[in-house]
Amino acid sequence: MGEVLALVEARLRTALGEPDARAAVTFLGTDRIEVLRFVDAEAGLVRYATLGMSAAPMADPTAALADPVKGPRAELVLTVRLGRADTDKVLRPLAVLAATPQVEGVIVAPGASLDLGGPLWPGAGFSSVLVAGSxxxxxxxxxxxxxxxVRFLPLLPMTPNEAAWKRVHGAQALEERWLAKGTDLRDPLRGSVSLD
Incomplete structure (x- = not known):
């Protein structure tokens, strides 16, 4: 487990640079999940990446016994514009999302929605995310x-209206709508895309 996480952290550092902050969260009955913050001041972006979700493979909820070696592994990455909102409070919610496979026995894959039941950070207009492809x-x-x-899956914040629309029309249709409307998915203050 530790060896896998060391490799994952090395890959994150290679791709994103040195993290300037990290927080660890442990939930009852789960392994520790860390969230690392990477600031790219030049691009005006801050990225948050989980570390710990990939320690064990995600198990098929219908399987009688979880395979300790084989199975999909992933970490989550959220990118937002720097300084527009107090997004550092996203650390715990991200850890909650990363613990979902252990807690709920689900496989997190591209096209899936993950719902927090509350804002991603205080005052955020998003309470769920769409998992994008790695x-x-x-x-x-x-x-x-x-x-x-290990796949590094980007998270795209969704407003409640977008999440409801995605449930009806699917992830691809929502992504196409965002693209067609030129939606800045990294803007932590953005409103819902037009869904007419």
Whole structure:
């Protein structure tokens, strides 16, 4: 477990630079989840990445016994514009999302919605996120066979209206709507995209 997380942290540092802050959260009955913060002042962005979700593979909730080696592994990455909102309070909610596979026995994959039941950070207009595909900002991390690679999944904050629309029309339709309308998904103060 520790070896995998050391490799994951090294991959995050290679892709995003040195973290300037980190917080650890442990929930009853789960392994410790850390959230690292990376500030890219030049681009005006702050990125938050989980560390700990990939320590064990995500198990199929219908399987009688969880495989301790094989199965999908992932970490979550959230990118927002720097200084527009108090987004540092997102650390605990991100850890909650990263603990979802352990707590609820679900597999977090692209196209999935993760709901917090409350704002991502104080005053945020988002209480859920859409999980996007990996391979962009942080490359997948190959592990020794028979382990699956670790995928770094971007999180796209959704307003309640967007989340409801996505449930009806699907993730791809929502992503196409955002693209067509030129939505700045990194803006922590943005409103809902037009869904007419």
């Amino acid at each position: 391979g962009g900002l942080v490359e997948d991390l190959e592990l020794d066979e028979p382990m699956d690679p």
